[in-house]
Amino acid sequence: MDVLKYLGDRARLVEREIDRWVPTFEPEVLAKATRHLIDAGGKRLRPCLVITACEAVGGRTEDALETAAAIELLHNFTLIHDDIMDRDEFRRNVKTVHELWGEPMAIIAGDALFAKVFEAAAENVRRLNLDGNRITELFDTISKASFEICRGQAMDMMFERMENVSEGEYMEMVAKKTGALTEASTKVGALLGGGTPEQVKALGTYGLLMGTAFQIQDDVLGVTGDRKKFGKPIGSDIREGKRTLVVIRALSSASKKDKADILRALGKRNASEQEIEAAIHALSRTGAIDYVSEKARKLVVEAKKQLDSLPESNARDMLSALADFVIEREF
């Protein structure tokens, strides 16, 4: 089965479920602000991981729907708040929430989505009549992941003001900011599907590794991608001064001229198109882009190894295909 079709089918299921959890409510302006980014699209990769992990341990698609929606709400909550902090104007080809409704409303919109996460998950475990231990582990997993995301975002922000960020520090940040939620996605899916502790653990590790690969591939797409497909301006990471792995690696090995070309644009909000282009060419010449792509590929190989302990199934094959998709995608 084609991975994009699979993602699309699961996305529709999840979107119908999201409609139940974020319906229209008063005040209408808050309801609109909470829906805006969700309605703008997105791959729905994380809820797809929830459902597929549930199926991979023997659960049914419908067993994980509320929590799949919950994880997508959690993801969108973090995006809304990140966009405020990073002063990003566009995401998913639309204006960001704070650009449209102002920062205060964007802060509350994110908070409101976060609140709904646990309400949706509560409904799911009630419906399945899960035992207390499994319920507690599910809530614990979501809470701890949310906290790790905050730590990762704080590190990411601090890196922008640091002279030197090591590759190790960067990878730790990514594991928290992105890996923690994909890890939680597969773990809660496995919990809902009745997975054994070993299966929950293996699927969690798969999620962590593929999510980390996803993020460093994102850094690559941020400098090599197509603006229309990728949904945000190419070079925006550079303008914001983000210490992505591509930048970290490049600066550690660049020639004097390449380094100058990179640093000229890095963190310069009003950098010209020419300056951005020169920086991207310099990044490419150092071999940093290839290095990061290869690193993402290796993480995907490791992620797929985690699936060996699962019984053969369509869902397991799809998890394998989703891991490949992470590094093959253009958006």
Next chain:
Amino acid sequence: MDVLKYLGDRARLVEREIDRWVPTFEPEVLAKATRHLIDAGGKRLRPCLVITACEAVGGRTEDALETAAAIELLHNFTLIHDDIMDRDEFRRNVKTVHELWGEPMAIIAGDALFAKVFEAAAENVRRLNLDGNRITELFDTISKASFEICRGQAMDMMFERMENVSEGEYMEMVAKKTGALTEASTKVGALLGGGTPEQVKALGTYGLLMGTAFQIQDDVLGVTGDRKKFGKPIGSDIREGKRTLVVIRALSSASKKDKADILRALGKRNASEQEIEAAIHALSRTGAIDYVSEKARKLVVEAKKQLDSLPESNARDMLSALADFVIEREF
């Protein structure tokens, strides 16, 4: 037993528990930002409600500790974000989080506290080995309250830009912004203590009513209180243009001159001390301050009636005393 001593004893228990949930962690700047407002004090009224409600239905003090701490974290999360939105510079006699660390870090600090809420509650229900239904209801209660708080805060912000806010609209906002969390506090306490559905409901209603009384009394203290005791500048609500119940009531019945005195200072960030004083005198002359105080008193009477269905106990007496405290306090 003296209610302030009772609150103080419970506060110490809760603070020790909070230390477990918000310890030092990396990055240190985020840890400091999350602790700042908690360490600045506060009455710990809400966690005290959790514990006392737990005891009032036959539970032990220690049965509710993690969730009591969780509710205080939730409260502090909302304060940190509210302060950003309201551009408040001080709270609890210290600078607000965004004043000290900037808005981005304040946003994450709030988010991080919110994440910890559910982790602490999960530990509590695991330790008590509660059954699945009770666990689910506990998480559901906290989630729904969090969402209502967001709706209340959005309404509060919208009111600042509205010409006319009715008393009914205002009371709805307060029930969400403040009442929802005190309601949740007593409900989760009763759930943890093994309360019957009727007891959970009665204690929830008690919490909603006393919390609503708390907030409208806060509006009174905001214009009549002592700055040192109250912890934030008197008149700041007026400068921010807050449509408090005092203001709403006063504007609906004020003489032309009083109305002019009120409107001159309302929403004027740089209003002089004289303008603020003139506005406060005008509010007082209209009888609005007395009207709101009386309304708070009636809510407290209703709240205390809810306690009739509970067995006699020290905890029940203390809930009654806490309701009285809400309208007798000076801070």
